[in-house]
Each structure stands twice: as structure tokens, then as C-alpha cells.
Amino acid sequence: MSKEQFELTDEVMYVKGVGPRRAEALHKLNIFTKYDLLTHYPRAYENHSSLTKISDVFEGEQVLIVGRVSNITSREARGLTIINALLKDETGYIRLTWFNQKYLLTKLRNGMRLLIIGKAKFDSWSGGLALNQIQSTTILEEDEEPALGIVPIYPSTAAISQQVLRAAIKNLLNSMPPLTEILPQKILDAQELISLDEAMRAIHFPRDFFELDEARRRLAFDELFLIQCGLMLIKRQTRDERLGITHKKNGALVKAALAKLPFDLTSDQKKSFREISKDMESKLPMRRLLQGDVGSGKTVVALLALLKTVESGRQGAFMAPTEILASQHYEKFSALLTDLGVRVDLLSAKVTRTKKSREELYEKISAHESDIIIGTHALIQEGVKFANLGLVVTDEQHRFGVTQRATLEKKSDAVPDMLVMTATPIPRTMTLTVYGDLDISQIKELPPGRKPIKTEAKTTRGRKKVYDFVRAEILAGRQAYVVCPLIEHSDSEQLANIESAEEIFDKLSRGIFRDVKCALLHGKMKPRDKDDIMEKFRDGEIKLLVSTTVIEVGVDVPNASVMVVEHAERFGLAQLHQLRGRVGRGAAKSHCILISDSKADVAKARLEILERTNDGFKLAEEDLKLRGPGQFFGEAQHGLPDLKVADVFRDVELLIQARDAAEKFITDDDNLNYFANLRKNLALAYGDKFNQITAG
Numbered sequence: 001m002s003k004e005q006f007e008l009t010d011e012v013m014y015v016k017g018v019g020p021r022r023a024e025a026l027h028k029l030n031i032f033t034k035y036d037l038l039t040h041y042p043r044a045y046e047n048h049s050s051l052t053k054i055s056d057v058f059e060g061e062q063v064l065i066v067g068r069v070s071n072i073t074s075r076e077a078r079g080l081t082i083i084n085a086l087l088k089d090e091t092g093y094i095r096l097t098w099f100n101q102k103y104l105l106t107k108l109r110n111g112m113r114l115l116i117i118g119k120a121k122f123d124s125w126s127g128g129l130a131l132n133q134i135q136s137t138t139i140l141e142e143d144e145e146p147a148l149g150i151v152p153i154y155p156s157t158a159a160i161s162q163q164v165l166r167a168a169i170k171n172l173l174n175s176m177p178p179l180t181e182i183l184p185q186k187i188l189d190a191q192e193l194i195s196l197d198e199a200m201r202a203i204h205f206p207r208d209f210f211e212l213d214e215a216r217r218r219l220a221f222d223e224l225f226l227i228q229c230g231l232m233l234i235k236r237q238t239r240d241e242r243l244g245i246t247h248k249k250n251g252a253l254v255k256a257a258l259a260k261l262p263f264d265l266t267s268d269q270k271k272s273f274r275e276i277s278k279d280m281e282s283k284l285p286m287r288r289l290l291q292g293d294v295g296s297g298k299t300v301v302a303l304l305a306l307l308k309t310v311e312s313g314r315q316g317a318f319m320a321p322t323e324i325l326a327s328q329h330y331e332k333f334s335a336l337l338t339d340l341g342v343r344v345d346l347l348s349a350k351v352t353r354t355k356k357s358r359e360e361l362y363e364k365i366s367a368h369e370s371d372i373i374i375g376t377h378a379l380i381q382e383g384v385k386f387a388n389l390g391l392v393v394t395d396e397q398h399r400f401g402v403t404q405r406a407t408l409e410k411k412s413d414a415v416p417d418m419l420v421m422t423a424t425p426i427p428r429t430m431t432l433t434v435y436g437d438l439d440i441s442q443i444k445e446l447p448p449g450r451k452p453i454k455t456e457a458k459t460t461r462g463r464k465k466v467y468d469f470v471r472a473e474i475l476a477g478r479q480a481y482v483v484c485p486l487i488e489h490s491d492s493e494q495l496a497n498i499e500s501a502e503e504i505f506d507k508l509s510r511g512i513f514r515d516v517k518c519a520l521l522h523g524k525m526k527p528r529d530k531d532d533i534m535e536k537f538r539d540g541e542i543k544l545l546v547s548t549t550v551i552e553v554g555v556d557v558p559n560a561s562v563m564v565v566e567h568a569e570r571f572g573l574a575q576l577h578q579l580r581g582r583v584g585r586g587a588a589k590s591h592c593i594l595i596s597d598s599k600a601d602v603a604k605a606r607l608e609i610l611e612r613t614n615d616g617f618k619l620a621e622e623d624l625k626l627r628g629p630g631q632f633f634g635e636a637q638h639g640l641p642d643l644k645v646a647d648v649f650r651d652v653e654l655l656i657q658a659r660d661a662a663e664k665f666i667t668d669d670d671n672l673n674y675f676a677n678l679r680k681n682l683a684l685a686y687g688d689k690f691n692q693i694t695a696g
Ligand code: ADP
Pocket: 263, 264, 265, 266, 269, 292, 293, 294, 295, 296, 297, 298, 299, 300, 423, 447, 448
């Protein structure tokens, strides 16, 4: 196949061995193009270096066996096709059982030579060992030597087998012309990296573990390098082309607000505001991250910064991740600021639903008849034009992409200052990658007088007691959350015995909470319905809210005093901490109960950490120590695409190298030839995440 005919953006359906039906299964894995398939990297590898004789098979051990098949039979049981057979080699027989691999029936014939990879378990039917966890079945020609070596294991679903994935990727690699190098030779030499083409082939089918390491290092470097280049291009665009805003020293308005607050700032809040003020008074655009645990009082600091921009004669925008949060901030801000003559507006879906009210508000904003505008993503929509934007605050930044941030920045002639707030304790290396080196302020202490949340881990055996307790709290006038990991029931192997939010809601609302107003809330609901339920919960009409992690981000319902988390082992520690921050906001003593039957030591140890400490930073540190960086963030929440190969904790050194290389690369005009390619790769890898730079 010639190079012109091969495009990585071609649909995956056109890969040999895929076709329309399998393409559909691949779509479920987010694989749509050849590029997606090419970068569907193995999640693990198995070293199939030697064959096992049937007489040497042990229970539970992963084995590779070559033998001849006979006595093939099949039956249906509970909608499942079960195929049985015998496998024979020169040392003996073993029984084979395949579950749900009906297609094998059309292929297998008695007497064929097979290469089987799988695990043996005791089998009550035959009274001996049987290979009943078969991962791979390969039919061998009479004289064919089995392919041994390192075998990739891909992230997959029941709908598509490892063999099919392996074959598809192999076919893709075989039909693919050598990949164009994206890095200049200088960088390859300096970093001692293998070529992109070699790396891409070796990550799937490495000859040995040494080659695999090299491939991984190269691809990890690329990921980090590309992201760094992308971030630097954004930064250069905003920092070089236009100047920032020089804000005035803090004046009467900030002082008046401070005097009006019903409390004194904590010393960390003061320090953070000092740092922010200093940035805002400088003429370079501020790029600052305000990190502070749930409830540490970031909002007040943001409010002061917004007032600072108002008294410098500018407008401030405050972007919240959800409608409900935006309206909550709006209410609090209005209560404090209306007396001070500050005009606060809420740009919500409700307001913008009718053309008239929408245009009225847009008009107010562009005529500078509004000083502080609070809203969600709606703030960055086309029609919104600020007269004089001085500061943009984004709350819980990890929900917003880098691009959205950049879009908001473009809504002004001068580059507005930017403050990003997050409750997630983000390690330094992470901020380097994701935030492109923002400056950081931290609030480490909680305001005085907070009652710590009592956290307890329980097993399902204690569930009845737990819900009796929840019921008692509700009858005493308080409210409760129940958080579940899944929305609806899943039949996939790993998830089948997890009760979904829907199931738990049904059980609770028809059972022990029959006479209590319950509601179900999850991410697949319409935003309007979600808001409606959240509002009713906030107003105390709904007493028990069964939900997924959609409630994770910042709603304030002080009357909610209990949270039960089902299948707690399925959540990231940082996420659980953020979740439990939803209770403990009022006067009542609050409880968080983590239900888990997980027997794994790490899972247990993690829940114990939560029982022990309420300090988000300490918790993050311990979690990292305990199980490595892997799922620290739970599902990718940081706005940027997931890193597929690189690991920001393990690859710290590589990250720094990639950063330096990116810096040199971007500033070296000799590299102009490579720029087009760089953009193309950014687009391939990250779609429109970086679109405004890839378009330029
Ligand atoms: P978060 O950091 O999670 O955004 P908030 O800003 O919502 O936290 O603050 C949580 C609560 O603490 C709010 O009700 C706020 O009024 C209160 N608060 C903030 N700062 C102080 C302080 N210095 N002293 C007492 N209460 C405070």
C-alpha cells in the first residue's frame, strides 16, 4: 500500500480483520480511527517464553500448552455458550472449557493442533484440573511452531477478545508505512531515543523487555513533549502577543468587604490573597492556582480578588463547574456585595433560555453595567463579550480544559489575570504537566471551629445498621447522601456484582426509606432535571439523595449530615475525600460511612487512612506511598487528555527533560519545518483540546 493511501485518520473499520461489527465494539473502547487503534497501548504484557506440559500444570498458574483437541461438545446454560473438549499432549490429557466463545464452534475440529493460554482450576465435573480460564486459543498448522515471546494484553471488553485486538493491531502495523519522525534529530540524539516508528511497533510487539522499555520511554517522552509544546504555544500566544493588566493597590472596596465578612481570614487565606494581589498588580498576566482542601475557604479569597479587579475599573468573571454551584456563589456574593454597590449577575442556562433575557444580559455585560459575572460554561459562549475583563476565576479547574481557559482569555483585548481554584492536592509534577507551570498558593488550615467529619469503614454485613442510623438522622430532621460508583447495572465481568445507583435507589426507596422522600441523581440525567433535584435537596424537600459522583463538586447543603459510600473501594482516595467534604458543613456532627467488602490489603489500608485523617494533603501523600500514582485522580478530571504511556509520578525526570526540550524546540526557529508536523500530531493525539493553536 502506498503512503498516500494510508491515513491514520481513516476509520478503524478499514483495518484488515475489523469490519463493521467489530468496529462497533471498538467504538465502545473509544477507538474510531486507525490512529486510535495504533495508540490503544497494551495495559500489560505476558511473558510466554516457554510451553508447559500437561502433566506439569498446576492450579492457578498461567500456562501455555500445545496439544491436540478432541471430544468437542457444547451446551447453552443461562444464555451462555459453554464449549468443552479434551486436549492431549505426549504427557496426558486435560479438560478445556470455553465460556461464551461460540464462534469457536465453527472453527474447532477434532484432531486440530491448538495453542492454549490460560489458567487451570479444579473442576468438580471431571474431578481434576481443567483449563477453564482460557485467554487465548490459537489454531496451529500441522508443522507450525507456536509464537512465543512477549504477548500484549489490551484494555478490552467482553465484546472484543484479546486475539481479535492483537490481530487487528498486527494487521494495522503491517499495512502501515513507516511513521514520520516528529522529533528533530538533535533531540533524539540528546535524549537517546529510538525512532517513533520503531517505538510504535515495539510497544505492541516487543522482541524483549529491553526493547519494550525503550519504546515506552520514547512514547512517554512524546506525550510529555507534545503537551508541553502545546501549553507553551498557548502561553507564548497569551504572554507575548499582548500585555497583561496592571491592577491598582487594594483600596476601599476590598477593605469594606473584609470588614463586612462575619469572620477574620485565616493566615493562609491572607497569605494567598497577598500573593494574588501582587500578581494582579504586576503587568504580566497572572496565572495562579489556589489550592485548598474542601471547605478551606477559597471562595472568599476569590471574592476579594474579584473586588480588586472591580475597584481597578474592570469586570470579573467567576466560572463554576455546575449551574447549581454558580447560583449558590451568586446568592452568597449578592448578599455581601449589593450594599457595596457592586453589580453582580448570574449567567445561567435559565437566564439565557429566552432570547430576550439572554440578550439583555449580554448587553449589560458588554456595556459594563455588570461588574462580576458568575456562570458556568455559558460564560465562554460566543455571544458573551466583556467590556473590560480584568480577572477570570475558575472554580474546581480540573473540570475545565486548557482550551476553555484559553477561549475565555480571548474574550478580552488585554490578557485578563487568571485564578484557578482546586480542592485536589496536586503534586508539583502534575501541575507542571497539566497546568503548564502555574504559580501556586495554598490554603492548608481550615477555618477555626470546624467539626471534623467522623469517617468509618464498614462491610456490607453492617449495612442494615448503617441505614438504620441514616434513617434516625433523617427522622431527626437532617439529610443524607448515598454515593454509588455506577449509574446502572453492568454485565461486564468486573462490574457484574456491583450494585448500581439505580438498584440501590430502588432498594432503599421501596424498603427502609419507603416513607421518606428520596431521589436519584446521576450524570446521564438532563441538566435541568439534575438542577431541579439538587435544588429540592438544598431546600430540604428531598431527604435522601442517591447519586453517583456528580455531587462531588462543591454543593453546600449544611443540613446534610451523613454520607454513605457504597463500594468505596472503587473510588480514588482524593475523590472520597472530596466527596465527604459534602457533609460537615453545618452545626450537626457529621458522618461518612464507607461500605466495602474488598479483601485487598491496599483497599483496606486506604479506607483506614480516611478514617484516620481529615487532612487532604496528608491523605494524598499517603495514598501515593501506598499504591503509586496510578489512579490518584480517579477518572481523568484534569481537563487535559489522559497520558497513555507517561506517568507523571514515575516519569518525573523524563517530564523535566521533555519540558526543557520543548522550551528549546519552541524557541528555536530552525525547527519551523517540524512545526506543521507538531501541530498535526497535537491534533491527532488531542483532537480539539489544543485546537486554537493547531489551527494557527
Ligand atoms: P472551599 O475552599 O471549599 O471553596 P468555601 O469557600 O466554600 O470553601 O468555605 C467554606 C465555608 O467556610 C463557607 O461557609 C465560608 O463562609 C466559611 N469560611 C471561609 N473562610 C472562613 C474563615 N476565615 N473563618 C470562618 N469561616 C470561614
